[in-house]
Amino acid sequence: MTILSRRACVLGSLGLGLGAVPVSALTRAQGTPMPGTPAPGKIDVLAHRGACALRPEHTLASYAKAIADGADFIEPDLQPSKDGVLMALHENELSRTTDVAAHPEFAARRRTVTVGGHTLDGWFIVDFTYAELKTLRLKERIPDIRRDNTRYDGEFQMVSLDELIDFVAAEAATRGRPIGLVPELKTPYLFTSLGLAVEETFLETLSRHSYVAQAPMIVQCFEAPTLRRLRERMGRRDGLRFMQLVGGEREQPFDVVLGGGTQTYGDMLTDAGLRDMATYADILSPDIRALIPLGDDGRLGRPNPLIGRAKAAGLQVFAWEFAPENRFMAADFRDGRGDNARNVDGSVAEIHHYLAAGLDGFFTDDPGVGRRAVDTFRRPT
DSSP, X not given: OOOOSTTOOOOOXXXXXXXXXXXXXXXXXXXXXXXXXXXXXXXXXXXXXXXXXXXXXXXXXXXXXXXXXXXXXXXXXXXXXXXXXXXXXXXXXXXXXXXXXXXXXXXXXXXXXXXXXXXXXXXXXXXXXXXXXXXXXXOOSOTTTOGGGGGGTTSXXXXXXXXXXXXXXXXXXXXXXXXXXXXXXXXXXHXXXXXXXXXXXHHHHHHTOGGGGTSOEEEEESOHHHHHXXXXXXXXXXXXXXXXXXXXXXXXXXXXXXXXXOOOHHHHTSHHHHHHHTTTOSEEEOBHXXXXXXXXXXXXXXXXXXXXXXXXXXXXXXXXXXXXXXXGSOGGGOOXXXXXXXXXXXXXXXXXXXXXXXXXXXXXXXXXXXXXXXXXXXXXX
């Protein structure tokens, strides 16, 4: 068990074994055109946990809003239940995003974990079965900032990957356009060390859905070995891409931490590291501030040459993530209405600045704003 940064999770111990999964249903002959295959120069709008600036994250309402507002892809963060069902959830500790604390039948599940000097108290997803998780209701994660979202607290259940794929397939059929999925496998090395075959569960889940054999998909992870294995298992087809997420240059992927290695994300971002990355991934995706850092005054500085170096290695460059509230923007684009005020024009202008630096796609908490930014952007000539 561990406590990590933005894209990590704290997990309890449990065992689960799954056999190998055939992947014939997940692949097509190379060269067969697929709906949603990116056109040259296309900029992809990725809905970060749905439209989480407007609806509580990872709810069907959040995903539906993202699709209605023009997202090309919607993102489920994936974590397993106690009985091995992959659920769309970012927070591993359940009390911030669900009403678990209001369920007396689960009071005894509360516990404290301390790893690496970090302590977290609460209820953890891997201590609950799928059926138990479905009795919880989701709520807004940052109510002090996104107050309007709290009106939806308690309306929605947690969603499994199975349920989400069915939902996206229905939306695509209704709207007559492909809607992509950009699932993130979270800390798979850790799950494997606990006996949880997350990669196999992921492939098994995909194999049950014909939609994912033809829909656009970007598989993302911070851990390179998982992406290498999934690329080998899933093959190469139009519409299927793999995205290497990276943290700060001095940080280490969690599989490296657990394995006692020395590799940092900075090592992965050398020219040699990028060339190696391009053998298994199609996209590099760091934090937006790694691509254009902020100065001491909170304003944007000079673009990092990483964008050009990554493209020279054969990678597209995406980034996470833009948000429409003033507090999350560079000072260049904020207006004077307060930190929590929604500032659409400022967010569009900030996204334009990054697109001009060469970004090929991006995560946004508000896909409607992202869609507007892409549709109004003109690359410098």
